[in-house]
Amino acid sequence: MQPRAHRVFSEVCMRFRHITSARGRWCASPIQIHKMMAAHLHRKHTLVPLFPGPEIYWSIVLTAVLLIGQALPASNFFTVQGYLPVHTSLEFVGIAVSVMVFALGWNLRRQPGNSHNLTLGIGFLSIGLIDLAHTLSYAGMPDLITPNGPEKAINFWLAGRLVAALVLLAVAVRSSVFWSLARCYVALGAGLGIAAAVWWSELAYGQWLPRTFIPGLGLTGFKIAFEYVLAGMYGLAAVLLVRRGRLSRRDDLSWLAAASWVLGLAEMFFTLYANVTDLFNLLGHVYKAIAYIFVYRALFVSGVQAPYQELRESDQMLSNILETTRDGFLRTDVQGRVLDANPAYVRLSGYTRQELLRMRLSDLVTDDDGPLLSGLLLRLVEHGSELCEFRNRRRDGSIWDVEISATHRMVDGGQFLVFVRDITDRKNSDRLLLQRERDLKSVLDNMPSMIGYWGRDLRNRLGNHAYATWFGIDPATMPGMHIREVIGDALYRLNLPYIESVLRGEPQSFERVIPLPDGTGVRFSLANYIPDRHDGEVVGFYVLVSDITPIKFVQAELEKYRTHLEDLVFERTQELANAKLAAESASVAKSAFLANMSHEIRTPLNAILGLSNVLRREGVSPKQATRLDNINTAAQHLLASINAILDLSKIEAGKFTLDEAPVDIGHLLANIRSILSDSLKAKQLHLRVEADAVPADMVGDAMRLQQALLNYVANAVKFTDHGTVTIRVLVESESDSSIRLRFEVADTGIGIEQSAAMQLFNAFHQADSSMTRKYGGTGLGLAITRRLAELMGGEVGVSSEPGVGSTFWFSAKLKRKPLPAREHPQETVDAEQLIIEQHSGKRILVVDDEPINREVAQIQLEALGLLVDVAEDGVQAVDRVRSREGAAAYAAILMDMQMPNMNGLDATRCIRDLPGCRELPIVAITANAFAEDRARCFAAGMNDFLTKPFEPATLYAMLLRALAG
Numbered sequence: 001m002q003p004r005a006h007r008v009f010s011e012v013c014m015r016f017r018h019i020t021s022a023r024g025r026w027c028a029s030p031i032q033i034h035k036m037m038a039a040h041l042h043r044k045h046t047l048v049p050l051f052p053g054p055e056i057y058w059s060i061v062l063t064a065v066l067l068i069g070q071a072l073p074a075s076n077f078f079t080v081q082g083y084l085p086v087h088t089s090l091e092f093v094g095i096a097v098s099v100m101v102f103a104l105g106w107n108l109r110r111q112p113g114n115s116h117n118l119t120l121g122i123g124f125l126s127i128g129l130i131d132l133a134h135t136l137s138y139a140g141m142p143d144l145i146t147p148n149g150p151e152k153a154i155n156f157w158l159a160g161r162l163v164a165a166l167v168l169l170a171v172a173v174r175s176s177v178f179w180s181l182a183r184c185y186v187a188l189g190a191g192l193g194i195a196a197a198v199w200w201s202e203l204a205y206g207q208w209l210p211r212t213f214i215p216g217l218g219l220t221g222f223k224i225a226f227e228y229v230l231a232g233m234y235g236l237a238a239v240l241l242v243r244r245g246r247l248s249r250r251d252d253l254s255w256l257a258a259a260s261w262v263l264g265l266a267e268m269f270f271t272l273y274a275n276v277t278d279l280f281n282l283l284g285h286v287y288k289a290i291a292y293i294f295v296y297r298a299l300f301v302s303g304v305q306a307p308y309q310e311l312r313e314s315d316q317m318l319s320n321i322l323e324t325t326r327d328g329f330l331r332t333d334v335q336g337r338v339l340d341a342n343p344a345y346v347r348l349s350g351y352t353r354q355e356l357l358r359m360r361l362s363d364l365v366t367d368d369d370g371p372l373l374s375g376l377l378l379r380l381v382e383h384g385s386e387l388c389e390f391r392n393r394r395r396d397g398s399i400w401d402v403e404i405s406a407t408h409r410m411v412d413g414g415q416f417l418v419f420v421r422d423i424t425d426r427k428n429s430d431r432l433l434l435q436r437e438r439d440l441k442s443v444l445d446n447m448p449s450m451i452g453y454w455g456r457d458l459r460n461r462l463g464n465h466a467y468a469t470w471f472g473i474d475p476a477t478m479p480g481m482h483i484r485e486v487i488g489d490a491l492y493r494l495n496l497p498y499i500e501s502v503l504r505g506e507p508q509s510f511e512r513v514i515p516l517p518d519g520t521g522v523r524f525s526l527a528n529y530i531p532d533r534h535d536g537e538v539v540g541f542y543v544l545v546s547d548i549t550p551i552k553f554v555q556a557e558l559e560k561y562r563t564h565l566e567d568l569v570f571e572r573t574q575e576l577a578n579a580k581l582a583a584e585s586a587s588v589a590k591s592a593f594l595a596n597m598s599h600e601i602r603t604p605l606n607a608i609l610g611l612s613n614v615l616r617r618e619g620v621s622p623k624q625a626t627r628l629d630n631i632n633t634a635a636q637h638l639l640a641s642i643n644a645i646l647d648l649s650k651i652e653a654g655k656f657t658l659d660e661a662p663v664d665i666g667h668l669l670a671n672i673r674s675i676l677s678d679s680l681k682a683k684q685l686h687l688r689v690e691a692d693a694v695p696a697d698m699v700g701d702a703m704r705l706q707q708a709l710l711n712y713v714a715n716a717v718k719f720t721d722h723g724t725v726t727i728r729v730l731v732e733s734e735s736d737s738s739i740r741l742r743f744e745v746a747d748t749g750i751g752i753e754q755s756a757a758m759q760l761f762n763a764f765h766q767a768d769s770s771m772t773r774k775y776g777g778t779g780l781g782l783a784i785t786r787r788l789a790e791l792m793g794g795e796v797g798v799s800s801e802p803g804v805g806s807t808f809w810f811s812a813k814l815k816r817k818p819l820p821a822r823e824h825p826q827e828t829v830d831a832e833q834l835i836i837e838q839h840s841g842k843r844i845l846v847v848d849d850e851p852i853n854r855e856v857a858q859i860q861l862e863a864l865g866l867l868v869d870v871a872e873d874g875v876q877a878v879d880r881v882r883s884r885e886g887a888a889a890y891a892a893i894l895m896d897m898q899m900p901n902m903n904g905l906d907a908t909r910c911i912r913d914l915p916g917c918r919e920l921p922i923v924a925i926t927a928n929a930f931a932e933d934r935a936r937c938f939a940a941g942m943n944d945f946l947t948k949p950f951e952p953a954t955l956y957a958m959l960l961r962a963l964a965g
Contacts, residue, residue, distance in 0.1 A: 062287060065283070097292040109184045121299070122187050122191035125188075137152040144203070227271045231267040235260070235264045253298070259294035259298065269283045325342065328345030333414065337359075339357070341353055345420055349392070372388070386407075404418055405419045449547070450525075453532070459480055463475065471486055498529055505533065523549045659703070661699065679717050691728070712808045725745065728746070730743075730744065744809040751805050792814070840864070844959075846869070849872055849900060891921070905937065924937040
């Protein structure tokens with residue numbers, strides 16, 4: 001029967017395994033736990049020690065005695081009669097130890113791996129019986145069947161030593177296994193049979209055995225050689241046992257190795273003696289007895305000491321587990337009185353250990369669970385173990401949920417081993433989860449949509465109230481039903497392809513018309529099948545079905561309204577298209593009107609200014625010169641009005657673009673001063689300029705910037721009779737990429753009411769009609785300035801006081817870019833003089849449908865010594881070039897755009913196709929002043945563009961560039 005501590009340990013392991021497996025953390029069996037702990041303890045106690053054990057020291061000392069003894073003379077310590085009792089005593093000591101080895105080995109036959117213990121026990125029983133025969137055969141002892149003598153005793157001795165060597169070699173070379181009880185008895189019979197066979201061989205056939213002793217001569221060579229063989233066998237066994245002991249980390253094998261070694265030393269002594277009574281024979285017998293004691297020591301260590309040490313260690317480990325586990329542990333008697341409690345239960349319950357030892361289990365549970373506890377104790381006695389839940393009361397009165405795993409064993413009259421786990425958090429979680437499930441079910445049942453879940457076997461797992469009632473099924477009976485039973489055979493066949501697809505993992509969405517259960521109508525539904533995947537496998541699918549009947553009715557109504565709305569939209573679209581066409585036609589008509597007006601006005605203006613210039617060159621009286629100046633002033637005023645109208649029209653049409661070029665504020669202000677110098681002198685006004693320092697890397701449209709500022713300054717000069725006009729340039733903000741400038745023009749003129757000031761920036765608007773009569777003007781200058789400022793990212797404004805003066809301002813945002821180094825400005829050249837000097841005598845073709853313009857151009861060119869041919873339209877121009885062989889005859893062509901028969905663009909294209917005329921300079925001189933007109937001229941192949949009316953100097957400069965190539 002197992003010791004009490006071992007039984008308790010097994011039971012606690014079983015309970016510990018039971019309760020921890022409930023958490024899923026450790027599912028080892030009590031036997032496995034026991035084995036693991038025992039293996040740990042076995043490893044701990046069978047480690048090869050750091051320092052040699054006593055068996056090693058014994059082996060060394062006995063070996064040293066043998067080495068020293070070889071140098072000693074053989075001397076007789078006893079007479080033959082005196083040695084007999086000594087010999088007998090020594091042999092009986094060995095026989096007694098052999099019997100002890102057998103008794104211990106046989107009693108360990110039920111231990112795991114018992115083969116080594118039984119081999120040693122049964123082997124030494126056989127050796128003891130053979131040694132008994134050796135003792136009884138010794139000279140001086142009563143005859144043992146046959147006459148006794150030295151040779152007879154030696155033969156029994158050699159047989160016993162051979163069996164001992166074979167036993168030790170068997171343990172050394174064979175692994176330890178478990179022998180069944182039957183095999184144990186077979187082995188015992190074999191051992192006794194070996195002893196009987198040795199007795200029978202010597203007693204019956206001793207004369208046939210090799211001689212081992214000859215009286216008067218001593219030991220034979222066979223005997224000495226056999227002793228050496230035995231010594232070698234013992235030495236081999238010792239080496240093998242040492243090796244196996246280190247590999248298996250078993251120190252009992254170290255004792256067996258020492259025993260083998262000492263037996264080998266004993267055989268060496270028996271090769272040295274000359275007489276049975278000398279010292280070497282005595283030492284051989286003593287060594288044999290010591291070796292037998294070593295064998296017993298090895299068997300005792302492995303079979304008795306080690307298990308008890310392991311059991312003590314396992315008890316300590318169990319105690320440590322119970323001390324450190326987070327679960328509580330109680331040990332009680334059969335009446336429920338607490339006998340022991342671990343620290344975890346003390347901590348969980350709030351009681352001290354001393355308080356618990358005075359309590360019963362019934363004192364720890366709530367009053368409601370008292371009857372349950374009584375039933376538990378009865379079931380424990382009847383069945384042995386139980387797992388259940390209780391509500392316990394702590395020392396402070398609070399309630400905590402526990403899970404109890406308990407077992408009953410008949411130890412000391414019966415005890416209960418109880419493991420207690422705090423499951424308060426788990427129970428709270430369970431209650432919370434249950435509440436959530438109830439809430440979820442309530443939500444699902446109150447949803448109008450049908451929600452359900454179908455397993456892969458197409459049986460229902462979940463279905464809300466709407467799902468069941470839709471198909472006229474009791475919600476309580478729906479779980480477990482096949483989908484065909486719920487939705488009907490017809491609808492099942494319709495939905496089967498979608499079901500098969502969702503079970504392949506493909507979500508499905510489709511609409512269905514479902515008849516009502518009572519057959520009174522139909523419902524429209526939108527169904528969604530959603531696959532439920534676990535570990536990559538579809539185990540079922542969710543169903544969400546929405547009743548879209550109201551939506552379908554609304555959609556039908558919306559379809560009616562949509563059709564009606566489409567008709568209304570079509571009608572309105574047609575109206576808008578017609579309005580758009582009318583607006584586009586009006587825009588085209590406006591553009592055509594402005595272009596024609598510009599052309600029709602610029603053409604006679606060109607004649608007026610040209611003839612005025614011709615008359616001035618031919619020489620006139622001062623009075624005539626004054627009149628020519630008036631004519632020129634009137635023409636320039638008319639031209640400025642036309643240009644203003646065209647600029648405003650371009651801005652409003654979105655066709656106005658700004659150039660990007662370097663902006664030099666100093667140069668811009670100088671231009672304005674130069675342009676208005678005559679007006680300033682005439683009215684004796686002072687022009688003041690105040691400018692902040694501005695960077696030199698500004699980029700923008702300098703011409704339009706100058707135009708906007710010139711409009712302000714010209715107005716200031718116009719409305720100021722005396723005093724000062726001030727131009728200010730201020731830096732409002734600045735960054736690495738841009739700069740914002742503010743331009744102000746302040747005057748000391750007539751001023752204006754502030755309420756009417758901002759209206760001045762509207763087109764064709766002035767303060768009142770009397771100003772128009774007194775000062776003139778179209779009312780477009782300020783409107784153009786506002787539009788230009790807005791295009792340049794700025795604003796406009798004015799502050800004015802009647803009789804004091806006005807300050808008009810606008811802002812503009814200019815980019816900043818690194819500029820290449822500026823070339824030094826070229827000196828102003830006299831184009832007229834250079835043409836006379838360098839190109840006199842060259843032939844020029846003038847193409848214009850207006851006779852006056854042809855005449856003016858001819859006069860102006862012939863005055864420079866040029867030869868001039870004229871053409872009235874494009875057809876004549878192409879003929880003139882073809883007849884005079886193109887570039888060989890004409891140095892340049894001045895080409896009008898708008899002419900009868902063939903316009904200037906087509907004429908240019910035809911001329912470019914003539915041989916040798918690809919590089920012939922053609923300059924457009926036209927009254928078409930739009931940017932698109934300029935682009936069309938360059939696209940047709942013209943080299944330059946000049947807008948009518950023009951100054952002669954401008955014409956000469958452009959012509960000089962053409963002639964110079």
